[in-house]
Amino acid sequence: MASKLEGNGLFESSRMILPEHKEAYIQYMTHKDEHSKPIIDEQEWQQIGQVLQESFHDHKRVTLKLYDPVEDKEMSGFVTVINTYRKEIKLRYDDDEWDWIKLDDILSVNI
Numbered sequence: 001m002a003s004k005l006e007g008n009g010l011f012e013s014s015r016m017i018l019p020e021h022k023e024a025y026i027q028y029m030t031h032k033d034e035h036s037k038p039i040i041d042e043q044e045w046q047q048i049g050q051v052l053q054e055s056f057h058d059h060k061r062v063t064l065k066l067y068d069p070v071e072d073k074e075m076s077g078f079v080t081v082i083n084t085y086r087k088e089i090k091l092r093y094d095d096d097e098w099d100w101i102k103l104d105d106i107l108s109v110n111i
Contacts (some may be wrong), residue, residue: 037067039106051109052089055079064091064101065108072107075099 023035040048050051055062056079063076080098 027049048106048109056082058077059109064106066105067107
């Protein structure tokens with residue numbers, strides 16, 4: 001009995017883990033690499049809007065950098081619809097697939 005209390009013996013001999021602890025550990029591991037969304041100033045938003053309008057009117061391909069809590073994503077395509085009421089754009093890819101993208105998720109736009 002004395003050997004269990006020496007060093008880390010007490011915890012090594014106990015192999016039981018509570019479901020709450022398991023869930024908390026899984027939650028921690030999934031959210032530990034997240035980063036916060038950067039704040040974009042008004043001038044940058046104006047430049048993003050101009051590039052999106054240019055892609056919409058002139059049918060130019062744009063590359064969007066989108067916010068994701070774990071890893072930022074890049075998408076490339078053509079802007080076919082700009083919905084200012086819902087604050088979304090419709091981005092069409094080469095293979096006639098498309099996605100609605102929220103303007104709040106856009107970090108930068110390049111032609």
